[in-house]
Amino acid sequence: MKFAYGSSDFKSMVTEGYYYCDRTSRIPLLENARSQLFIRPRRFGKSLLLSMLENYYDVSKKDEFDRMFGHLAIGKNPTRLRNSCFILKLDFSCVDPTGSADDIRRSLFNHINVSIEGLISFYRHKGFELPEIVVEREDALYSLQSLANAVKSTPYPVYLLIDEYDNFANTVMMGVQRSEFVKETKSDGTITKHDTRAEQRYQSLVHEQGPLRTFFKTVKALTSSDMFDRVFITGVSPVVMSDITSGYNVADNIYFEPEFNNLCGFTEVEIKSVITQIVQNCRLEEKKISEAVELMQIYYNGYRFCHTVDEYVYNPTLSLYFFKNFQKSCLYPRKMLDANLAADESKLEYIAKIPDGRELLMNLVEKEHKVVISEIQDRFGIQQMLNDSSKDQTFLVSFLYFFGVLTISEDTESLKSTLKVPNMVMKSLYVDRICKMLLPFPSVRDEGKLAAEKLYQEGDIEPLCRFMEEKYFRVFHNRDYRWANELTVKTAFLTLLYNDLLYIMDSEPSIDRKYADLTMIIRPDKRHGKLFDVLLEFKFVSLKDAKLNGEQVKKLTKQELASLPAVVEQLEEGADQVAEYGKKLEAKYGNLRLQKFVVVALGFERVCFRKA
Numbered sequence: 001m002k003f004a005y006g007s008s009d010f011k012s013m014v015t016e017g018y019y020y021c022d023r024t025s026r027i028p029l030l031e032n033a034r035s036q037l038f039i040r041p042r043r044f045g046k047s048l049l050l051s052m053l054e055n056y057y058d059v060s061k062k063d064e065f066d067r068m069f070g071h072l073a074i075g076k077n078p079t080r081l082r083n084s085c086f087i088l089k090l091d092f093s094c095v096d097p098t099g100s101a102d103d104i105r106r107s108l109f110n111h112i113n114v115s116i117e118g119l120i121s122f123y124r125h126k127g128f129e130l131p132e133i134v135v136e137r138e139d140a141l142y143s144l145q146s147l148a149n150a151v152k153s154t155p156y157p158v159y160l161l162i163d164e165y166d167n168f169a170n171t172v173m174m175g176v177q178r179s180e181f182v183k184e185t186k187s188d189g190t191i192t193k194h195d196t197r198a199e200q201r202y203q204s205l206v207h208e209q210g211p212l213r214t215f216f217k218t219v220k221a222l223t224s225s226d227m228f229d230r231v232f233i234t235g236v237s238p239v240v241m242s243d244i245t246s247g248y249n250v251a252d253n254i255y256f257e258p259e260f261n262n263l264c265g266f267t268e269v270e271i272k273s274v275i276t277q278i279v280q281n282c283r284l285e286e287k288k289i290s291e292a293v294e295l296m297q298i299y300y301n302g303y304r305f306c307h308t309v310d311e312y313v314y315n316p317t318l319s320l321y322f323f324k325n326f327q328k329s330c331l332y333p334r335k336m337l338d339a340n341l342a343a344d345e346s347k348l349e350y351i352a353k354i355p356d357g358r359e360l361l362m363n364l365v366e367k368e369h370k371v372v373i374s375e376i377q378d379r380f381g382i383q384q385m386l387n388d389s390s391k392d393q394t395f396l397v398s399f400l401y402f403f404g405v406l407t408i409s410e411d412t413e414s415l416k417s418t419l420k421v422p423n424m425v426m427k428s429l430y431v432d433r434i435c436k437m438l439l440p441f442p443s444v445r446d447e448g449k450l451a452a453e454k455l456y457q458e459g460d461i462e463p464l465c466r467f468m469e470e471k472y473f474r475v476f477h478n479r480d481y482r483w484a485n486e487l488t489v490k491t492a493f494l495t496l497l498y499n500d501l502l503y504i505m506d507s508e509p510s511i512d513r514k515y516a517d518l519t520m521i522i523r524p525d526k527r528h529g530k531l532f533d534v535l536l537e538f539k540f541v542s543l544k545d546a547k548l549n550g551e552q553v554k555k556l557t558k559q560e561l562a563s564l565p566a567v568v569e570q571l572e573e574g575a576d577q578v579a580e581y582g583k584k585l586e587a588k589y590g591n592l593r594l595q596k597f598v599v600v601a602l603g604f605e606r607v608c609f610r611k612a
Helices: 010-015 024-030 046-057 059-069 101-125 140-151 167-179 196-206 211-224 239-243 268-281 287-300 316-329 339-352 357-366 382-386 393-402 424-438 442-458 462-470 478-483 486-497 550-554 558-563 565-589
Strands: 035-039 086-091 158-163 183-186 189-192 228-235 370-373 407-411 417-420 503-507 518-522 533-541 594-602 606-611
Touching: 010 046, 010 059, 024 046, 046 059, 046 086, 046 158, 046 228, 086 101, 101 140, 101 167, 101 196, 101 211, 140 158, 140 211, 158 211, 167 196, 167 239, 196 211, 196 382, 211 228, 268 287, 268 316, 287 316, 287 424, 339 357, 339 393, 339 424, 357 370, 357 393, 357 424, 357 486, 370 393, 393 417, 424 486, 424 503, 442 462, 442 486, 462 486, 462 606, 486 518, 486 533, 486 594, 518 565, 533 565, 558 565, 558 606, 565 594, 565 606
Parallel strands: 035 228, 086 158, 158 228, 533 594
Antiparallel strands: 183 189, 370 417, 407 417, 503 518, 518 533, 594 606
């Protein structure tokens, strides 16, 4: 098998024997509207989808139809519009987002003009007669109009494909968001001041006469007057479209529609089919099929883009990354996270700096990785993103949904929307962001990570508990006592212990309908290493329950701390729990090198533990 990881060239994929997950059956559905907006997170196969549409509708590729589509679903029953259009394809990720607003405008117009010149050259080379088309260097909108006028005298309309419509604008917008937190010191203290220059750059792109809005106004006019037959737009979020709505309010938003839930992304059945072939090609034991599928399910599954479907889809880029590595060496990838997705962390960084954003991220890691809101908000623009009073939980959760770091889970009994962290890859981004948020100095984080390694490499938890007392608990301010409990302590430990290179990490996994606080099960392909599986149960005793104050607690010896009645009670309760959980884990996995601990935090002052 061959896997075109990182490629979005449909033609080469289907004609050169690469694996292609057939989505051509959706073409008739996509023809139901003339202008469509399809939103999915980064690296989710949107460019390949556009390449498929480009090859299907391109009039110059009529003779290649059977070669490309004959073996696919649409090849057996093509629509009447197949191979009927000139294709103008724009990719806004090619637009340089740096420099002044005029620089960005020039880069946008240059890209549009170059794309039009490419269309002219390509179709004339293919033998199509095109009337004169004027490409105006300083005014790409004139060039678009000239193209539309020219093709009007031919039998073939234009199909406009726009990939990553919001790419360069999002880059500018993230600069606006970062500028919100610029600090300025005055005589009366340090205040937060918004740097308006970045906002002005963004507004200059989307205001009434801005190049982005006027571009879409032109596209709207050309589509409405039948000069452009169809428009298909992809992007990551609706933010930019919300800001230019008056310029382009004709797009049919199809990103929540159930029939397109897996338009991009792989299903469980498709994943298992590929894994089965790889296992057979590698001559591995049949049990490797279920093992590999389960590993992919934990790391890559969990995306759902419509409330009314039960199917979750796998991230296609990460799946192809896994397939390619597994096929090449008959071993699982050393790293389950492809570095291409790591940039999504910037969205979590933005959320962490917003009032209440920090607490949301903590809760998503602590509370089964889920959050409930009334409904996903699909219209919000830059002003709402800059206005603190508008950044309620619905906004924060919706923002994370569109960028793929939350996904739809299920509806509650009261018909509210539950969203969750999709999978272990995304969970690792949350944990890493919280660790940087709470331990901002790299040297301190490194010290904590080394202490954590002592636990799973040597079975010694004492250095990690000492680090918690001496370093980590200092970052919890007095106000954090309002919601202090074992969840807070568990999250602190999790941020240092999290290691998806070696472990399947699970916070509160269900074990026979009961829950363990944190399990670290060595990945099946890493069991040859000298590592321990780890089971941790966390308990919390408030200073009030211990009938002590902070200064008194600090003076206690380890023996005195472990002898406090409230602490003893929690240690004994936890020991019973980990003993029971340990038996269940052994029965489920077998052959574990399990280290079991109960960890009790006394306020945010001291930590003691018992090895079970």
